Amino acid sequence: MPHLDRIFEACQRVKQIKTSFKPNNFVSTSRPLELLHMDLFGPFRTMSIEGNYDGLVVVDDYSRFTWTLFIYAKDEAYQAFKRLVKVI
Numbered sequence: 130m131p132h133l134d135r136i137f138e139a140c141q142r143v144k145q146i147k148t149s150f151k152p153n154n155f156v157s158t159s160r161p162l163e164l165l166h167m168d169l170f171g172p173f174r175t176m177s178i179e180g181n182y183d184g185l186v187v188v189d190d191y192s193r194f195t196w197t198l199f200i201y202a203k204d205e206a207y208q209a210f211k212r213l214v215k216v217i
Contacts, residue, residue: 130191143196143216146177147168156190156191157190158190158191159191161189161192161194162189162191162217163190163191164189164191165187165188165189165190166188166190167185167186167187167188167210168185168186169176169183169184169185169203169206170183170184170186171183171184171203177199179199180201181199181200181201182201183200183201183202183203183205183206184197184198184199184200185197185198185206185209185210186198187210187213196213198210198213202205205207
């Protein structure tokens with residue numbers, strides 16, 4: 130029985146709810162496009178209108194402006210980002 134107590138204790142620790150980070154209300158950059166946050170996601174179950182299954186989200190830290198780029202495969206992320214930089 131002591132062995133089972135250790136297992137249940139481990140399960141309880143895993144299921145404990147962690148506290149989330151406090152929101153950061155100050156901007157750490159001094160001008161737009163100084164710091165970009167990017168996230169690559171997918172594949173989707175359903176393809177987009179243009180036949181894409183993956184996506185790339187780019188967020189400007191200063192303005193919080195967000196671009197969502199839909200791509201066919203994750204290996205196209207760099208080329209999609211290069212096209213975005215030219216547009217910006």
